[in-house]
Structures are given as structure tokens and as C-alpha cells.
Amino acid sequence: MEEFDPKLFVDTYCSPRFDQGVFEDTALIPFKLLTTELSKGHIKGETLICMPPGTIIILLIPLAECFNDITVLEFNDASIKELEKWTTTHDDAYDWSHTFNTIADFEGKGEDWKKREENLKKSIKKIRKCDLTKENLTDPVTLPKVDCLYIGSTLGMMCKSRDEFSTSMKKISRWLKPGGHLILYVLLNGEFYTVGEHQFHYLTLDEEFLKKILKDMGYKIETMELIENKSKHEAVSYDHMAFITAVMQ
Numbered sequence: 426m427e428e429f430d431p432k433l434f435v436d437t438y439c440s441p442r443f444d445q446g447v448f449e450d451t452a453l454i455p456f457k458l459l460t461t462e463l464s465k466g467h468i469k470g471e472t473l474i475c476m477p478p479g480t481i482i483i484l485l486i487p488l489a490e491c492f493n494d495i496t497v498l499e500f501n502d503a504s505i506k507e508l509e510k511w512t513t514t515h516d517d518a519y520d521w522s523h524t525f526n527t528i529a530d531f532e533g534k535g536e537d538w539k540k541r542e543e544n545l546k547k548s549i550k551k552i553r554k555c556d557l558t559k560e561n562l563t564d565p566v567t568l569p570k571v572d573c574l575y576i577g578s579t580l581g582m583m584c585k586s587r588d589e590f591s592t593s594m595k596k597i598s599r600w601l602k603p604g605g606h607l608i609l610y611v612l613l614n615g616e617f618y619t620v621g622e623h624q625f626h627y628l629t630l631d632e633e634f635l636k637k638i639l640k641d642m643g644y645k646i647e648t649m650e651l652i653e654n655k656s657k658h659e660a661v662s663y664d665h666m667a668f669i670t671a672v673m674q
Contacts (some may be wrong), residue, residue: 428623431507432519434479437620440524444657448527450666452483454652455610456528458668460487462648468606470668471570474498476555476597478577480507482526486541488575488608489548496568498555500583504646509543512546526646537645574601575608578666581615581628590628592640598642598673607644608672611635614649615663627663635667644671 439442442449463467473492475485489495497554501507510518521542529538537640553563561567574597584590601607615627649669655662 428620429501429503429625430620431480431504434620435519438478438618439481439483441527442494442523444656444658444660447658447660448524450656451650451661452481452524452653453528453531455666455668456483456487457524457531458650458652460532462488462507462670463491463607465594466561467647468573470605470606472569472571473575474568474571474597474600475575476579478503478579478582480511480519481577482508482511482521482545483528484575484577486525486528486545486550486575488534490541493574494550495545495548496551496553496571498563499551500555500557502554502577505554508549508552509527512549512552514546515547528567528631556616557589557596560596561582562596568600570602571600571605572602573608574598575605576610581612581630582618582625584628585626587628587634588628594638595642598644601673603673605673607639607669607673609635609667609669609671611667611669612661612663614669615661618644618661619659622659632667635669637645639669639671643674645674646665646671 435649437443469610470489472494474496476498486609523672525538580590580593611630613631650668651665653665
């Protein structure tokens, strides 16, 4: 993914400045669903491993209020570099203020948004590179088991086949403690997504496939909600985004 530009990716799919409809479909509504689910209080603990799409950290804001030890996994050096700039408040870091303020206004919590942003920075303890082709995805580093896994729409971006998707999910799930929760976002019937002038493959997945592999891995699905692609923007092709929470039995 040499042409992948982390900043442009965020601008496209997590900023109302690109397209309000895309922003609502891929950021605002997923944020609302996650916040509602976390408010129930059953997803909790100390440790979280997250695999966000690119450097999109919006959904980590509410997660940092439930988990104080977060490890972020990225698939390329450019994304690692950008995320490290943001966590260290580098002058050249991506400016999330417009997006954050938009979501803060949506929540009615504009007055404490900066505090929540700083809390997230403190909660991110490690940023590691992830390689799905390796048996230990973070080799040579070995990560301990955690209370929760958050996987954005990342695997559909990285995997070229359903077998590869299933194998990757199995490897990732080894990090989850028994009784721990999985939070998963997946684009359904996806074909591609675009970053600038470059178009990238997205693996075609469906609801039944996801239900089957999660059950086979020992998960009990607690929540599955579908977010319709209402914007139908030409930058990305998919029907719905699935929001899934499941517990490892």
C-alpha cells in the first residue's frame, strides 16, 4: 500500500469537510452506536488492543473512557508515524479539531471534548506494527491477552480472500481473554475504497459469513447492527457497515 496517504484517508472518511454524507455513514453513526453500547456498562476492563482503519482514532475516544491501557496496531510505517505525531502533539500532527468539534456538538459535550482528547493520548500506551502474514502478528514483540479487542474496517482493507480474513481473525482473537469482548466494524458487500487518486481493493463480505466464523471461533454475538450506506458516494463501494459486539466464551 505504497500510495496510501494516512492524512488523506482521514480527510476522506472522517471529516465533514470532504462530504457530510460520508462522514455521517463512516464516522458519526458508528460513533453513536459504539457510545450507546459502551454506556450499558458490560464492555469494560483495563486493557484494549485496537486496529483502527488507518489513523482514524475517533472511535477510540469513548473506548479510552472504559480502558486505560490501549495498544494501537498499524499496518504501515506511515500510519505509525502519523499517530505518533498526534499522541506527542507534534507541530505537523493531523488537526482533528474540526472533526472532534463536530462530534462534540452532536453529543452536546463540546465543553469537555479537549479533555477527552487528552485522556485518549494518555491511554495509548503502545503503538506497534502488525503483519497479518506472520503467526505472531507483532513479531518480534509478544503482546499479552487483553480485556477487549476493537477492529475497525481494517481487515477488509488488508485481506484478499475470505480464508485470509478468517485466519487473521483467529490470530487476533488469541489476544482476547475468556469473557473478553470483541468490537468489530466490517463493510458488507464492499468492493473498493479510494484515497485521493488511488483506488484500493476491499474484500466482499456478508452478514452470514461473519456470523459463522465468529461462532466457530467461540464468540457469542451480543449486538449486530447494520448502518446503511446512504451517501452512495463514488469514493467507496459497499451496501452496509456492520457493527458487531461479541463475547469470547
